[in-house]
Amino acid sequence: MKIIAAKLLAFLLLGVLSLSVAQAQTEYSYVRFDVPNGSQTFARGINARGDIIGSYVDVGGVGHDFLLHNGVYANIDYPGDAAASARAINAQGDVAGVLNDADGTHGFLFRDGQLTKVDYPGASSTIAFGINNSGDITGRYSTPGGTFGFILSNGVFHGVHIPAGNNLGVYRAEDDGLSLVGDVVLKSDSSVHAFVKRLSQVQLLDPPATVFPCSHARGINERGEVVGAFSIVNNVDECNSHPPAHGFVMHDGSFDTIDPPGSHDTFAFGINDDGVVVGVVTDKQGNTHGFKATPKQ
Numbered sequence: 001m002k003i004i005a006a007k008l009l010a011f012l013l014l015g016v017l018s019l020s021v022a023q024a025q026t027e028y029s030y031v032r033f034d035v036p037n038g039s040q041t042f043a044r045g046i047n048a049r050g051d052i053i054g055s056y057v058d059v060g061g062v063g064h065d066f067l068l069h070n071g072v073y074a075n076i077d078y079p080g081d082a083a084a085s086a087r088a089i090n091a092q093g094d095v096a097g098v099l100n101d102a103d104g105t106h107g108f109l110f111r112d113g114q115l116t117k118v119d120y121p122g123a124s125s126t127i128a129f130g131i132n133n134s135g136d137i138t139g140r141y142s143t144p145g146g147t148f149g150f151i152l153s154n155g156v157f158h159g160v161h162i163p164a165g166n167n168l169g170v171y172r173a174e175d176d177g178l179s180l181v182g183d184v185v186l187k188s189d190s191s192v193h194a195f196v197k198r199l200s201q202v203q204l205l206d207p208p209a210t211v212f213p214c215s216h217a218r219g220i221n222e223r224g225e226v227v228g229a230f231s232i233v234n235n236v237d238e239c240n241s242h243p244p245a246h247g248f249v250m251h252d253g254s255f256d257t258i259d260p261p262g263s264h265d266t267f268a269f270g271i272n273d274d275g276v277v278v279g280v281v282t283d284k285q286g287n288t289h290g291f292k293a294t295p296k297q
Helices: 002-014 236-240
Strands: 030-031 038-046 052-058 064-069 074-076 083-089 095-101 104-111 114-118 127-131 136-144 147-152 156-160 166-172 179-186 192-198 202-204 215-220 226-230 245-252 254-258 264-270 279-281 286-297
Touching: 052 083, 064 083, 083 104, 083 136, 095 114, 095 286, 114 226, 136 179, 147 179, 156 179, 192 226, 245 279
Parallel strands: 038 083, 038 264, 038 286, 083 127, 104 127, 127 166, 147 166, 166 215, 192 215, 215 264, 245 264
Antiparallel strands: 030 286, 038 052, 038 279, 052 064, 064 074, 083 095, 095 104, 095 127, 104 114, 127 136, 136 147, 136 166, 147 156, 166 179, 179 192, 179 215, 192 202, 215 226, 226 245, 226 264, 245 254, 264 279, 279 286
């Protein structure tokens, strides 16, 4: 009863929008894919043209980022062999992600062959998770006071905070920069909730199958459809132990579960305006693959 009361209080504090508990019946066709001569393929994002970005490990055990365009894989080579990891790509081919060097952890923008660091002012570390078609970059930054979200728009950083929450990250934004998705740990239950934030309104996304909150939002398209993942757990300790997850798509207040055939663990990372979803699936043998889920007409 204490957990229920605490969640209700958090909802009131946040001004959370109500969600339909109806399950949508969208059907998807699934394609699982692996970079040739590689292993541990991760699909991190998809743009409006259908280009997929991600990472894999080659036969020598070295990690690379890749771009899959019109069925052809190509490695992404960063200037100076920078230790960079791509997280998102927009329709113009701009890439955002995380970069580690001697100075610490930074977000980055990779555009027209140029790699630019993205550092939130005064932060000890910055990670970029997303980039939209307007060029807005979203992510997370850390200070001694905590971990918070941000959006970088037209060269100006804007911090993103949610009342009654901490340890927040913003993963994607719609092209107008007003609708943001990510996840936040609420003080009321110490667990992680996916969210959509538009101006001062916050909507928590805990799919109906969830027993105890343990959800993550990773992408949003221009139709307002949100993708992410959730786990079925009984308490916060189970959520923090990285349990197997199921992907989800939320649209019109209802949820589709995204689980490719043979999946032991599924995480949806991106969705484009055609509703095509990409992410990572771990099979029952523990091997990691990219996947694409396309809505059936």
